[in-house]
Amino acid sequence: MYQYTEFDKQFVHARAAQYRDQLERHLRGELGEDEFRPLRLQNGWYVQRYAPMLRIAVPYGEINSAQLRVLARIAREYDQPSDELFAQARAKQDSLGPVPLSNGSAVHSNLTVGYGHFTTRQNVQFNWIPLVKSADVMELLASVNMHGIQTSGNCIRNITADGRAGIAPDEIADPRPFCEILRQWSTLHPEFAFLPRKFKIAVSGATEDRAATYWHDVGLHLVKNDAGELGFRVLVGGGMGRTPIIATVVREFLPWNQVLNYLEAVVRVYNRWGRRDNMYKARIKILVKAEGQRYIDEVEAEYRSVVEQDGAPHTITEAELARVSASFVAPQIAQASGAAPADEVGELDLDPAYQRWLQTNVAAHQNPRLRAVTLSFKRLGQAPGDANAEQLDAAAELADRFSAGEARVTHDQNLLLPWVRAQDLPALWQAARAIGLAKANIGLLSDMIACPGGDFCALANARSLPIADAITQRYQDLDELHDIGEIDLHISGCINSCGHHHSGHIGILGVDKDGKEWYQVTLGGSDGSLLSGDAGAGKVVGPSFSAAEVPEVIEAVLDTYRRERKTIGDKAETFIQTLRRVGLEPFKTAANAARFADREVA
Amino acid sequence: MEQTLKFLSVAEHAAQAAGAESLVLPNDADPLEAKLEGVSRIDLHFPKFSDGRAYSQAVMLRRRRGFTGEIRATGDVLVDQLVQMQRTGFTSAVLRADQDLAHARRQFQHFPSYYQGDAARPQPHFRKAA
Numbered sequence: 001m002y003q004y005t006e007f008d009k010q011f012v013h014a015r016a017a018q019y020r021d022q023l024e025r026h027l028r029g030e031l032g033e034d035e036f037r038p039l040r041l042q043n044g045w046y047v048q049r050y051a052p053m054l055r056i057a058v059p060y061g062e063i064n065s066a067q068l069r070v071l072a073r074i075a076r077e078y079d080q081p082s083d084e085l086f087a088q089a090r091a092k093q094d095s096l097g098p099v100p101l102s103n104g105s106a107v108h109s110n111l112t113v114g115y116g117h118f119t120t121r122q123n124v125q126f127n128w129i130p131l132v133k134s135a136d137v138m139e140l141l142a143s144v145n146m147h148g149i150q151t152s153g154n155c156i157r158n159i160t161a162d163g164r165a166g167i168a169p170d171e172i173a174d175p176r177p178f179c180e181i182l183r184q185w186s187t188l189h190p191e192f193a194f195l196p197r198k199f200k201i202a203v204s205g206a207t208e209d210r211a212a213t214y215w216h217d218v219g220l221h222l223v224k225n226d227a228g229e230l231g232f233r234v235l236v237g238g239g240m241g242r243t244p245i246i247a248t249v250v251r252e253f254l255p256w257n258q259v260l261n262y263l264e265a266v267v268r269v270y271n272r273w274g275r276r277d278n279m280y281k282a283r284i285k286i287l288v289k290a291e292g293q294r295y296i297d298e299v300e301a302e303y304r305s306v307v308e309q310d311g312a313p314h315t316i317t318e319a320e321l322a323r324v325s326a327s328f329v330a331p332q333i334a335q336a337s338g339a340a341p342a343d344e345v346g347e348l349d350l351d352p353a354y355q356r357w358l359q360t361n362v363a364a365h366q367n368p369r370l371r372a373v374t375l376s377f378k379r380l381g382q383a384p385g386d387a388n389a390e391q392l393d394a395a396a397e398l399a400d401r402f403s404a405g406e407a408r409v410t411h412d413q414n415l416l417l418p419w420v421r422a423q424d425l426p427a428l429w430q431a432a433r434a435i436g437l438a439k440a441n442i443g444l445l446s447d448m449i450a451c452p453g454g455d456f457c458a459l460a461n462a463r464s465l466p467i468a469d470a471i472t473q474r475y476q477d478l479d480e481l482h483d484i485g486e487i488d489l490h491i492s493g494c495i496n497s498c499g500h501h502h503s504g505h506i507g508i509l510g511v512d513k514d515g516k517e518w519y520q521v522t523l524g525g526s527d528g529s530l531l532s533g534d535a536g537a538g539k540v541v542g543p544s545f546s547a548a549e550v551p552e553v554i555e556a557v558l559d560t561y562r563r564e565r566k567t568i569g570d571k572a573e574t575f576i577q578t579l580r581r582v583g584l585e586p587f588k589t590a591a592n593a594a595r596f597a598d599r600e601v602a
Numbered sequence: 603m604e605q606t607l608k609f610l611s612v613a614e615h616a617a618q619a620a621g622a623e624s625l626v627l628p629n630d631a632d633p634l635e636a637k638l639e640g641v642s643r644i645d646l647h648f649p650k651f652s653d654g655r656a657y658s659q660a661v662m663l664r665r666r667r668g669f670t671g672e673i674r675a676t677g678d679v680l681v682d683q684l685v686q687m688q689r690t691g692f693t694s695a696v697l698r699a700d701q702d703l704a705h706a707r708r709q710f711q712h713f714p715s716y717y718q719g720d721a722a723r724p725q726p727h728f729r730k731a732a
Binding site: 007010011014015017018021022025030031035038039154181184185186187188189190191192193194195260268271272276305309310311313314316317320323 | 651652653654655657658659661665666680682683685686689690702705708712713714715716717718719720724725726727728729
């Protein structure tokens with residue numbers, strides 16, 4: 001993990017002090033809301049339905065146990081609204097009504113306080129911190145080298161990466177040193193603080209794309225050319241929202257030391273020519289789509305000028321790469337001498353629950369004696385990706401005991417322990433199970449992605465969380481979940497697509513019709529992973545459904561898969577394979593047949 | 603960071619009428635094509651403080667055109683963006699009438715230096731540290 005230098009430490013403390021000055025001027029009435037807004041946004045403070053939301057940067061998902069403990073403290077001490085505000089929020093959410101379930105019960109909005117939320121961009125959000133305490137929280141974060149710099153606003157956002165960066169067996173090169181260099185370059189970049197719209201970069205260093213790079217404003221793939229030299233494939237102009245677009249490859253190979261110079265050109269051309277007249281057309285994807293080759297030509301010309309006229313000042317030196325890379329050397333993990341090899345059959349190996357967990361939550365590692373273990377934050381009673389103070393503290397404890405004090409926030413809203421000794425798996429399983437973080441559902445239906453939706457977000461058209469809850473309740477049987485197999489279910493409460501519905505094999509999108517909550521269902525989307533195939537947006541199955549119908553529709557779609565799937569040898573086709581083979585029609589028919597009859601009459 | 607940016611009031615700016623030696627460049631103009639012969643002052647414009655095009659224009663004028671005269675920020679110029687203006691190559695800023703000069707000066711005291719190079723100091727921190 002990156003080790004902060006004195007310069008880095010002073011920088012985040014200076015940022016916290018600067019923010020306190022801005023907040024105080026705002027609270028004294030000297031800095032109006034319009035002028036304070038972009039300043040607080042670029043520190044992660046975003047106002048929602050009931051309270052400000054704080055988005056804390058977890059650069060490329062890497063977090064240590066001391067940082068997790070500070071997040072636990074923030075949850076416990078600061079993520080606490082006044083009784084009055086909370087009662088008011090509850091009453092308002094209750095008035096939206098329940099989502100009835102087919103078994104006669106119903107799911108309600110379930111507002112709670114005192115917890116953090118892992119996001120698809122590997123950040124952590126809190127929902128209830130009063131704005132007057134926001135500067136105290138920024139100082140507390142700075143004490144463990146954390147911040148909210150550029151986690152919101154029209155600037156270069158937190159850089160994301162493969163959750164298994166530096167440990168995945170299919171890795172070409174570790175992307176984390178480059179992510180850190182990019183983080184430093186983009187931090188308080190004076191020219192790019194007020195872009196036409198937000199700007200998101202994702203980096204992958206592996207053969208498999210686990211960072212949804214084609215869905216980002218910029219995607220970077222570490223690759224080697226024929227001469228064996230390291231460089232980047234550069235993608236520009238992907239994005240979700242109203243107009244889902246897959247990024248265009250603008251460079252097949254860029255030498256690694258040129259990446260800052262090249263991105264300077266990419267962002268400068270966007271800053272100058274991106275649309276500012278219409279918020280929905282302001283993302284770089286619209287510019288790239290509208291201009292096509294002309295955009296690429298502009299960038300290449302600008303890049304040449306950066307190199308030839310400016311002297312390429314941001315060329316990464318060997319010394320800088322070596323300095324940053326030194327932070328990412330794998331921790332020395334003591335192997336008990338003569339220890340039992342990992343796969344030796346023990347008592348636990350006979351436990352089917354442990355076997356399932358090994359199958360879904362444990363992944364291979366570059367070091368054959370180590371494993372990557374995902375702690376599941378997808379379980380009944382809590383929203384996907386939510387972690388309360390006790391769970392954050394417990395996760396810190398697990399990281400200390402089993403993973404050299406390090407963890408990762410994953411794109412799928414879970415926590416991953418990157419340095420687990422294979423011989424410790426049984427002990428870790430038992431410890432994780434004791435705190436409810438060992439659900440063997442990683443990659444399965446209930447490991448869904450969901451945004452906070454209409455329970456928190458002012459932009460949402462409909463609630464996401466009661467829908468996620470209803471589906472989670474319906475699919476609790478692990479036998480059934482494992483039978484359905486690997487599948488991506490993604491839920492967004494509005495077209496801004498924070499829940500990535502476009503890339504879900506099954507996507508659910510909240511829409512607003514006459515002030516009521518409705519849901520559009522899409523099928524066949526892909527994030528670009530090996531399981532999902534080439535990145536692409538799902539297709540809508542028909543007119544939107546009521547909240548109560550959604551769980552029925554999901555069930556009908558999954559039943560169609562189970563009916564249509566082929567089994568070759570002992571391996572069943574995955575949901576997405578069956579969908580691609582038989583086409584959308586049978587799924588569409590089943591989904592539309594699941595509509596409630598009384599609506600057809602009405 | 604040392605403040606070199608000069609602050610001007612709206613009245614001071616109005617008193618210095620743009621003459622033949624000064625150029626007013628709209629914020630969608632291409633600074634690479636602007637005619638700079640005999641020009642000693644260029645006024646760039648922020649229609650809204652959150653419209654960042656003029657930052658790139660200033661960088662282009664300094665780096666690509668080698669312009670060494672005055673670059674003046676006009677329009678919605680607020681104290682919280684002054685440091686960015688200085689770093690992208692502005693040398694003067696016409697503060698919006700309601701802005702507090704004391705706050706404006708304080709903005710330069712928060713950070714001693716920055717990670718990336720800029721128009722004033724082209725080398726990034728990692729090259730200086732090395």
